[in-house]
Amino acid sequence: MKELDFSGFPPGTITDYTTLVCLACIFDIFTKQIGLAPRSAYSEIKRYSPTIEELTSRTAVRPFFDSDEKHPRCPYCNAAKRWHARLDTHCIEGGKTTDAPRRKLLKSLEKKKDQFALLELKSDRRSAFFAWIDTLRISLDLDDPSWLLDATRAYLERKEPKQDWSAVFEELRTVRPSSRLEESWEREGARLFLAPPLYNESLLVQYLVSRSHEHGGRTLEGRLTLMELIRRMRRGGYLAAHNISTTDQFETFEKLLDEVAGSGQLKLYFVVDRREFLDKVKSVYASYA
Ligand SMILES: [Zn+2]
Numbered sequence: 001m002k003e004l005d006f007s008g009f010p011p012g013t014i015t016d017y018t019t020l021v022c023l024a025c026i027f028d029i030f031t032k033q034i035g036l037a038p039r040s041a042y043s044e045i046k047r048y049s050p051t052i053e054e055l056t057s058r059t060a061v062r063p064f065f066d067s068d069e070k071h072p073r074c075p076y077c078n079a080a081k082r083w084h085a086r087l088d089t090h091c092i093e094g095g096k097t098t099d100a101p102r103r104k105l106l107k108s109l110e111k112k113k114d115q116f117a118l119l120e121l122k123s124d125r126r127s128a129f130f131a132w133i134d135t136l137r138i139s140l141d142l143d144d145p146s147w148l149l150d151a152t153r154a155y156l157e158r159k160e161p162k163q164d165w166s167a168v169f170e171e172l173r174t175v176r177p178s179s180r181l182e183e184s185w186e187r188e189g190a191r192l193f194l195a196p197p198l199y200n201e202s203l204l205v206q207y208l209v210s211r212s213h214e215h216g217g218r219t220l221e222g223r224l225t226l227m228e229l230i231r232r233m234r235r236g237g238y239l240a241a242h243n244i245s246t247t248d249q250f251e252t253f254e255k256l257l258d259e260v261a262g263s264g265q266l267k268l269y270f271v272v273d274r275r276e277f278l279d280k281v282k283s284v285y286a287s288y289a
Pocket of ligand 1: 022023024025026074075076077078079
């Protein structure tokens, strides 16, 4: 199956989700619980369209499940692999930078309506930002110290999508705060210098990716608790520059998130790849009937 091409979208604007669905469980629900004959169950299941919640939840419930195994078994009914279908869901963040490539992509899929389900959801920048943080955490290996550079790069890509950050990060060894830049960045040899606001924002992202309840988060400045991170941002003038004057740390944190995540409404566009699902439903029905 040809993969969908998302290369026209800026980095960090697409979130991918994948889940397995057990067709034995679905047939069971439709024939035993709802009482349909196999033939009617088959035509219902072909039309069956899972909700966004079911497709993107990090904890799957029946008939959905997640597994990294090569030959997984359904955790609910023990069915073997030939009964499973993979559903891939791609979420596009709405916005100026994605409007043109999104229209182009969705137009190309319009004629394949049963193969690709297209769904829209009203959301907000804060939720989209945390979905992005979650995806980033899953894609990084936090045991390999180079994740700090990767997380910094991912944040810069999100913040300034027009810049070719892969070129900037090539052969890069360290990222440091600049003592002379007030904005933007510069590269010197194997070092990247970020203006303090940009550097502090990237620390916040590193903190969010790696934070745990007991130990704070890991950053380019070492392990920091929320209090230490805020203190650092206050010292660097970040809070004053963004008119954050509260002394309560959780209120400050909320305001920092508004700065870094952005606030306000946002539309999310979901493309659900149903091709494998349809193929498998057909072959399963053939053996079922
Ligand atoms: Zn099952």
